[in-house]
Amino acid sequence: MLQSSANLERARTTLREVFGFESFRMVQEQVVGRVLGGQSTLAVMPTGAGKSLTYQLPAVMLEGTCVVISPLIALMHDQLRSARANGIRAATLTSADADWRETQDAFRAGALDLLYVAPERASQPQFRDFLSAAPLALFAVDEAHCVSEWGHDFRPDYRQLRPLMDAFGDVPRLALTATADLRTRGDILGQLGIPDDGLVISGFDRPNIRYTIRPRDNLSRQLERLVDEQPGPGIVYAGTRKKVEDLATSLARSTGRPVLPYHAGLPAEQRAANQAEFVASEDMVMVATIAFGMGIDKPDVRFVAHAGVPKSIEAYYQETGRAGRDGDPAEAVMLWSAGDFATARMRIGELDEARQMGERQRLDGLAALVEAATCRRAILLRHFGETPSESCGNCDNCLNPPQVLEVTELAQKLLSACYRTGQSFGFGHLQKVLTGASDARVIERGHDRLSVYGIVEGEEAALLQPVSRALQARGCLVPNEHGGLALGGEARALLKGEAGLSITKPPARSERRQRRSRNEAANPVGDPLFDALRALRRDLAAEAGVPPYVIFHDSVLREMAARRPASRSELGEIGGVGAKKLEAYGAAFLKVVAEN
Missing domain, CATH: 1.10.10.10 (Winged helix-like DNA-binding domain superfamily/Winged helix DNA-binding domain)
Incomplete structure (x- = not known):
């Protein structure tokens, strides 16, 4: 291994050339430095903080393949598209992949930087034998809270990963999660064999998300207002399949927006088609049960609404965290009723006695959040062990202090x-x-x-x-x-x-705001060049068969519109424009800038 300073200097160069960024964000540099130094790490980073970069960048630099263990096929395929768009040699080995033989051959030949697999496959003895055929650089365990029985998304197969990694004892381990309280963090460290001093926490705050919690009075009307006010893509979570179907139908009719349902009762092919359509869209609303979301790495979701209370504060944090991953302003709205809590308490009463106390504590924590007259963000952050300021300035209670x-x-x-x-x-x-x-x-x-x-x-x-x-x-x-x-x-x-x-004091029902154009949130200054760049991105994405954000995020297009680059070198200076994307799309975007 190179010395740490040399490692980080190379890492910054790779960050610029491959990903198009001048500097690391938050604790990315610390995590990458540990990985390059061969140290096993648990990184707790908020959604949108760039967790995937902490293993993608070392995978490009290190000899051997980084094996990424991820819980959902859809999530793997989404990350695969983004990695390949940056020129990273990546593949998935899942039950949905017809090219599994080619992937295995590429791995054995040392031609892969990243190999994505599910925990069910990774925990099998034959997969361990397969990995012995080529050098390994890193084990990256995504959504690592799934390993803990205390986590809200426990997956038993995650518990079987330790023997696999122990069989390759000299390969460092990187566990990544956005949602883990103190108890869950300790469990992850122990279950994955990561030393206690390997914990890196960047904080849980998502300052770009505005939190709003309101009693439910007329759900359809309340959601209709939200959809009218937020022209970008959004997710509405509902508790039952019937509610999903009903809300999807009513919102499509009342707002004129493209709206699709997603729940486990739909045929698998329809779920996959609806999800693909949502990922590719710039204005669609998905109404879904909580079965939808973990497999979505869509950065431009502008709002997440809960048509009822989620399971816990941890679940609420993770589900709302699917909004605003690109760092632009986003909204999280919860609409609750007393009946939600009544139903939840009845369900708790049906559980094993050993689980009831923990579930009641989770529900009581959620009740305190919805009833609070103080800063919502501060309550969330204190739940995860942080000591935030008393006011965030970006939640309903801070913006309009209640009586x-x-x-x-x-x-x-x-x-x-x-x-x-x-x-x-x-x-x-x-x-x-x-x-x-x-x-x-x-x-x-x-x-x-x-x-x-x-x-x-x-x-x-x-x-x-x-x-x-x-x-x-x-x-x-x-x-x-x-x-x-x-x-x-x-x-x-x-x-x-x-x-x-x-x-x-219950808030007065607000007057309905004027409907905004669907592009207003993305293009607040109404720059026609931005609209033209967005149209080009849409065409290129359709041609390549990828979502528009895989080409460039809205923030990159806004910077292009503001700086109006006139050459490849000037375009390459814009954050998010790496060498591969500059080569693939540079000429087309420069032409649009010159013509507008």
Whole structure:
């Protein structure tokens, strides 16, 4: 091995020539330096921080092949396109590849820089024998949180990777993830045989993402507004297959945008076609279950919306992290209801007892996030062990600080009504009792004679629903087997005055904003040269059979439009224009610049 300083000097040269970047980002240089020095490493880097470069660059420099273990075929093929576009000798060895014999021959001949495989293949003894036929440079384990039982995407086959890597003890290991709390990080290190001092953390902040969390009132209308306001590609996550289908149909009809569904109930070929169409599009909305996303490395996703609560803060962080990977502004919007938490708590009750406590803690953490009146980003970052500032300036609570209301007494009234009616009725019935409604069912049950009948009026009555929502999110009101509400969690402490409740004042429904042109987000200054460059990129991508972002990101085109390069050397100075892309596309882009 060369000395570290010489390694890094060569790495910077390779970064410029192959990838077209003048400098490393965040902890990329530290991770690359460790890999080139033969040191095994766990790198925790936020989505969009350039994790793939930390193994692609050493793979170009080192003798032998870098074996990349990745969880999904779609993700491998996406990264394969990007690697080849930069002139890297890369291949995948998956069940979907017809050229597997050619790939094996290329590996044995030492003609591959990168070989992508799934953990199911990598853990097989015959694959270990296959790898013995040629020199290896590195093992790179992508989405490494899948190795941990504490992680939210546990994959048992990841647990079988250690014997493979131990068989090649002199080959360094690089594990990469964007989502791993303290417990998960320790598990990854132990499971993959990486020393404790091999941990490199760059932080979890995604400052370009704006976080917004709102109660769900009219889901279709709320999503329609978001789609109108964000003309770029987006993902909407829904909890069920039926909800996916319904939302995809309604959004396509109401917005005029291309919208497709994605869920496990669709035929495999249709899922693959829908995913390919989304990856290639510059304005499509994909409505999907959480089965969609990990295999997508699409950098220009402008928004991710949750039509309900995700499984945990870790899942929320990872799913929202699919927005804005190119570093441009993006939005993450969660629209939640009390019913989401009620359903989640019922599902937790069906789990093995050993798992229930951990899952309840995850759900309680999510409840604290949606109820918060303080900075959303700070809550997320503290969850992952960071000490952020109190305000980020780019979440709903920082941009429009909510009014906090002390509602302990109203919560006691609602909990008391639940208890005195026998813990068998839903919120609608309790609301009628508390507000003194002349309702036949209330009178028939004798609930008009209870002490809680008619004790809520005026402004308090308008707060009953948000108070109920908060109590259900916290688990103080929980569903029973008949769909009614019962006391749970800290309900009794609240009733006795041993605990309190505050909520944020529900936001007024905002006026619908004017629909923007679909290109406005990408081209905020309306430069016709940018539009012309984007049109050329679209044509070149179609001709090459790759998504437009594989040619160049929007940020590269904006810099081209701003600098107006007149020669190959000037074009090569723009970040993201490496030698291979300059050779392949330089003349075409220079011609468009000259003509506009």
